[in-house]
Amino acid sequence: MFVSTGKELLEICKEKNIPIWEYTIREEIEAVEVPREKVIERMKSTLHVMMNSSTYAQDNIVKSVSGLIGGDAYKIRKYAESGKTLTGEFMNKAMARAISSSEVNAAMGRIVACPTAGSCGILPAVIISAGEKLNSSEDQLIQGLFTAAGVGILIAKNATLAGAEGGCQAECGSAAAMASAAVVEMMGGTPEQALTAAAIVIKNILGLVCDPVAGLVEVPCAKRNIAGTVSALTTADLVMSGVYSKIPFDEVVWAMYKVGRQMPAELRETSQGGIAITPTALKLKKEIFKE
Amino acid sequence: MRNYSVFDIIGPIMIGPSSSHTAGAARLAKVAAAISGGKIVRVEFHLHGSFAETYRGHGTDKALVAGILNMDPWDENLKNSIKIANERGIGVTFIPTDLGEVHPNTVKFIITKDDGNVTQVSGSSIGGGNIFIFDIDGQEVEFTGERPTILTKHQDLPGVISKISSILYQENINIANMRVYRKGKGKMATMALETDTQVTEEAMGKIKNIKEIENVKFINPIVEGVI
Secondary structure, X not given: OOOOOHHHHHHHHHHHOXXXXXXXXXXXXXXXXXXXXHHHHHHHHHHHHHHHXXXXXXXXXXXXXXXXXXXXXXXXXXXXXXXXXXXXXXXXXXXXXHHHHHHHHHOOOEEEOOOXXXXXXXXXXXXXXXXXXXXXXXXXXXXXXXXXXXHHHHXXXXXXXXXXXXXXXXXXXXXXXXXXXXXXXXXXXXXXXXHHHHHHHHHHHOOOOEOOHHHOOOOOHHHHHHHHHHHHHHHHHHHHOOOOOOOXXXXXXXXXXXXXXXXXXXXXXXXXXXXXXXXXXXXXXXXXXXX | OOOOOHHHXXXXXXXXXXXXXXXXXXXXXXXXXXXXXXOEEEEEEEEEEHHHHHOOOOOHHHHHHHXXXXXXXXXXXXXXXXXXXXXXXXXXXXXXXXXXXXXXXXXXXXXXXXXXXXXXXXXXXXXXXXXXXXXXXXXXXXXXXXXXXXXXXXXXXXXXXXXXXXXXXXXXXXXXXXXXXXXXXXXXXEEEEEEOOOOOHHHHHHHHOOOOEEEEEEEOOXXXXXX
16 A cells, blocks of 8 residues: 655655655556556556647647636747747746646646646646656656656645645645656656655645636636746756755645645635635626626 | 545546536536436436536536537547537537535436437536436435446345346456345335446346346446547
């Protein structure tokens, strides 16, 4: 059975001298009783869906069903290649990838919920962008997804991945933490450094509320996928430079869960607080649901 | 503490925007269509709670129709389902309503077939694309569609259940879960029986031939395959 805490995960990875991704694959094989190739094959088809969703809206102007969002991935991609960016082509392309999946999702296209549909842009954008920069093979991208899944399992076991329970910190926060840990392992970092990255990402997004305009997974969700992507990538660099988190991963996850429990229902996916009840949001809601 | 598969965290692969309002809705409708069987000509969707309030923005309407057309929750044609249904002459109506003390994401299907037979199915989408069916034609049931499911309508007489279970035993099919619902002793009963492995053609044939069984349906789980 998959371990219950980050501390146990680090112990077992150290003892067996394996990365988080390898431990996660081994546990999956044992839990579902299918051969290793099958588990990897399924993750490979998952990666292919991610590649499509993170590319499609960069090449095509995609509008959501409600008409609320769309076209931003296309815009950012063009800008990324303009040579005029502040944070460089790498970061701008990552941002375009993140919002591409969110736009595809809102337009009823095919995505991977990772961990949720609302946060579906972060992990693909981070893994694919890092992989491009690091010249990673497809197998290495797949390994990154298993690292992310391992970290996600720990968060699911000890806290929650649902916005309705824990706010956006539980969705986009978890996605970014999973993604950052994955990139650290892709860069050759240790399991301990991977969990450090996850801890730092969550600390930086702690308390983020879930307040979707008109109850739709569009505003502010799509742009929060960009924010999560940037945080995951910069934190990976931070950790690879040797920076540590004073507070360990397990305790940060515990804090996130507590903060989620302390959030009023209005700020947990009910659209009764935050951005969702601003005058403009209410006006947009009226326009979308007009008879 | 629950156990999770890697693909509970990175997955499901689905058509957006919402696992509960889109993927779960498609799954519910696919199961409802399997329960009805036959050639469907008309469906009324009675939408409750959050389904009633946000079904247009979440594409719940398209997802429901897609499920009726037997599409999977990850089928990219899902967004064109209403047009496809129109082309096939299947009438669809969406009716926001109040179904009482049920889950906020609940739908009642009233499905009419070309022979005039009507089937009513109620179910809820409970998050992450997971569902459960709780009513068929006014009869309380409870199953999730995650495993192969056998639904019977049979006379409540001694030995009927044993006949079914011995057929499954002969075919080496393990029963994971079984529930029987009846209006009264000796009257018509409904049974929802979930198995660990696919029910074979052989077993289906034998179960259909049990004389106390008036009606039996076999519902296959909607499993994500390699795309």
